[in-house]
Amino acid sequence: MDSTQQLLQAIVDLPDSPDKKKLVKKFFETQKDPASIALARYYLLKYEEKKKKLEVAQQSCQSDQADVYSPPI
Numbered sequence: 001m002d003s004t005q006q007l008l009q010a011i012v013d014l015p016d017s018p019d020k021k022k023l024v025k026k027f028f029e030t031q032k033d034p035a036s037i038a039l040a041r042y043y044l045l046k047y048e049e050k051k052k053k054l055e056v057a058q059q060s061c062q063s064d065q066a067d068v069y070s071p072p073i
Contacts, residue, residue: 004031004033004036005039008027008039008040011027012043012044012047024040027040028040
């Protein structure tokens with residue numbers, strides 16, 4: 001993994017925040033190499049997919065728990 005990939009992975013691993021969006025934007029602005037830009041887009045796409053899968057999994061777990069648990073009367 002080269003330094004560009006390491007930097008990008010570090011940015012992707014940060015928690016979501018306005019600062020993260022600024023870092024991603026700055027990364028795109030500073031990269032001149034088309035391969036680095038493509039790699040950045042790939043990482044960000046994978047990150048968004050993973051995030052959506054996690055949200056769906058959490059929602060389905062919550063709905064499963066709601067269906068299964070019924071308090072004693």
